Amino acid sequence: MTIKMTEVWKTFGEGHTAVHALRDIDLVGPQGDFSVILGPSGSGKTTLLNLVGAIDTASRGRIEVTGIDLANLDVDEQVAYRRENVGFVFQFFNLIPTLTALENVELVADLTAANGAERAAAVLEQVGLAERMNHFPAQLSGGEQQRVAIARALVKQPPILLCDEPTGELDFETGRMILDLLRQVTRDSNQTVLLVTHNAAIGAMADRVLRLRSGSIVDDTRNDDPVEASALTW
Numbered sequence: 001m002t003i004k005m006t007e008v009w010k011t012f013g014e015g016h017t018a019v020h021a022l023r024d025i026d027l028v029g030p031q032g033d034f035s036v037i038l039g040p041s042g043s044g045k046t047t048l049l050n051l052v053g054a055i056d057t058a059s060r061g062r063i064e065v066t067g068i069d070l071a072n073l074d075v076d077e078q079v080a081y082r083r084e085n086v087g088f089v090f091q092f093f094n095l096i097p098t099l100t101a102l103e104n105v106e107l108v109a110d111l112t113a114a115n116g117a118e119r120a121a122a123v124l125e126q127v128g129l130a131e132r133m134n135h136f137p138a139q140l141s142g143g144e145q146q147r148v149a150i151a152r153a154l155v156k157q158p159p160i161l162l163c164d165e166p167t168g169e170l171d172f173e174t175g176r177m178i179l180d181l182l183r184q185v186t187r188d189s190n191q192t193v194l195l196v197t198h199n200a201a202i203g204a205m206a207d208r209v210l211r212l213r214s215g216s217i218v219d220d221t222r223n224d225d226p227v228e229a230s231a232l233t234w
Contacts, residue, residue, distance in 0.1 A: 002159060002192040003029030003052060008061030010047050010215075021047040023215040025061070031159070032190040034183060034226075036203045039212035045196040048212070049162045052194060053086050054078045066159055083111055087153030087191075089182075091165035093145040095137040101148045102133040109155045123151045127181060143174035147181065154185060161186055163195040167202075172234070179205060180229035201234035 010022040022044045029035060037045050050056040051063055054070050063070045066085050073081055095104050102120055109116035109123075124133045127147040137145055146166060153161060163182065167175030183205060186193050195202070203209040204227045211219040 002031045002033075002066055003027065003194075004062075004064045005051075006062045008051065008063060009059045010044075010051060010056070011059040020215050022051070022058075025217060027210070027217065027220075029192055029194070031192055032187075033207050034186060034193045034205075035195070035208040035210060036206035037194060037196045037210045037212060038198070038200055038203055040198065042214075043212040044215040045212055046164055047215075049164055049194060049196055052160070053088060053162050054081050083156070085158055085160055087156055087158040087161045089146075089150055089153050089161065089163040089166045091168035093137070093142075093149045093169075095145055095148055095152075097137050100134050100136055101129060101140065101144075101151075104137070104148055105152045105155050108152050112156045119155055120151070123155045124148070126154070126185060127151045141174075142170050143177060146170060146174075146178050150178070150181060150185070154189075157189070159191060161191050161193045163193065165197055166195065167197070167199070176229050176232055179232065183229055199234055201232055205229050205232060 005025050005027040008022060008025040009020065012019045012021060025048065037048065039045050051058055052065060054073065058071065068081060099107065101124060105120035105124060106116045109120045121133060124130060127150055129144060129147055132140060132144055140148065166182065167178055170178060179202065182193065206223055207226060209221045209223060210217055
């Protein structure tokens with residue numbers, strides 16, 4: 001199993017002001033699963049991603065990812081864990097505006113292995129940006145910028161991809177294109193994906209749909225017949 005969460009709580013604050021963002025979460029994520037996490041704002045979706053990504057730490061419980069117990073990592077080990085095991089794709093693209101698409105991806109590639117420029121160019125070609133890799137973010141459409149962000153996450157070849165509302169800033173057609181790209185490239189690489197969204201329709205393309213409410217998993221359903229992203233409507 002790539003991801004295993006056991007009796008995980010995340011609490012912010014103390015005493016009568018304490019807020020339980022996650023409550024007693026048990027979750028097992030098999031290798032290669034594409035899971036969509038649904039829930040309203042404040043349900044704990046992003047907090048769950050942050051714990052798996054070691055951006056934050058659990059208040060109670062145990063989280064193991066690719067065999068690593070996240071509770072036992074010091075700050076330097078957390079950085080190494082994120083660098084080697086996790087790719088992040090966010091709602092906002094977070095590209096460096098003064099760098100080209102290629103340079104944005106190469107910056108991450110150089111942190112993980114040799115031949116950064118070569119690997120960056122290859123993954124940009126994989127996401128359909130071979131002709132746009134020398135353009136700056138301001139010269140790219142929203143969909144193209146998100147593809148650069150996906151390339152940046154993929155260039156490390158991480159076993160896990162964490163996506164937080166990756167289509168939230170995109171129009172319908174571009175959003176479907178990005179979802180189709182994510183599904184295809186992660187399927188080819190057998191990567192485990194956790195994709196957070198408030199858009200319930202996206203769940204139809206997942207292997208598994210998790211629903212969160214008030215910090216708890218209220219439904220965990222396997223999807224025996226996922227549809228292609230191109231068939232989604234909302």
